[in-house]
Amino acid sequence: MSGSEAIEHKLNLTPQFDASGLIACIAVDAGTGEVLMLAYMNEEALRRSIETGQAWYWSRSRRELWRKGATSGQTQRIVEMRVDCDQDALLIKVEVGGDGRACHTGQRSCFYRKVTLGQGSRGRAALSMND
Amino acid sequence: MSGSEAIEHKLNLTPQFDASGLIACIAVDAGTGEVLMLAYMNEEALRRSIETGQAWYWSRSRRELWRKGATSGQTQRIVEMRVDCDQDALLIKVEVGGDGRACHTGQRSCFYRKVTLGQGSRGRAALSMND
Secondary structure: OOHHHHHHHOOEOOOOOOOOOOEEEEEEEOOOOOEEEEEEEOHHHHHHHHHHOEOEEEEOOOOEEEEOOOOOOOOEEEEEEEEOOOOOEEEEEEEEOOOOOOOOOOOOOOOOEEEOOOHHHOOOOEEEEOO | OOHHHHHHHOOEOOOOOOOOOOEEEEEEEOOOOOEEEEEEEOHHHHHHHHHHOEOEEEEOOOOEEEEOOOOOOOOEEEEEEEEOOOOOEEEEEEEEOOOOOOOOOOOOOOOOEEEOOOHHHOOOOEEEEOO
C-alpha cells in the first residue's frame, strides 16, 4: 500500500497540514446543509475543535487562534466532522449560535454572491447578490 | 471604503489567489447539496470553468491543469458558482457525470469518513466510514 493509499484507507486521523501548518475546513449548516464558510485550522485549532465540539479556526489575516463566535456570539457547535480522502480538508456540520449569521458581513453564508457563467464572462465576471 | 470592504461589496469577480496562485473551490451536488470535494483552481482553471461551465481544477500533486472527469467520466457540469466575502474561496453546484462518484477512491463524496469528537480523541482521533 502506498503512502497516499494508506491515508485514504486508514481509520486514524492524520491531517495533512500545508506548508503554513493549515488545513482547510468547510462549515455547513447541520440543519439545512447550506455551505456557510471556508476557513482554516492549524493543529491547535483542530485539537480544540475535536475536544470541545466548538469550532476553532486560525485567522490568517489576524494571525491568531479564534473560537468562532467568541465576540459575535455566532458560535458553531460541531455536530459532525468529516475528513476527505487525502486528509487535507475537513468538513464540519454545525449549529450556528446567536442570530444564525455565519459571515462577518451580516450574511447567513459567506457565499452570498453568484458568479455569472458563460463566454461573455471573459475577463471580469459579474457577480449578483443572493435572490 | 477599505480594500477588504470593496472586495466584500463589489459586483465584479476579483479572485484572491494565494501565494501559489490558487483559490480553493468547494464542489457540492446540485441536486442533493452534499459536499463532494474540495479542490483548487488557478487563474486558467477558473477562466475555463466560467467560460465552459465545466469544472477545471489545478492538480497540486500532478502540477497540471485538469478537467474533472476527463479520464474517469465523472465530469462536473457547473449549475451555479458562488464566491465568498473576501473572494478567496469558490463554491460550485455541479451535476456529476458518469457513475456519479466524485472521489477517485470510488466514493460519491471525498468526505466518506467521520472524525470521532470528544475529550477521548486527544492525540489521534479515530475515523469511521460512512454508515
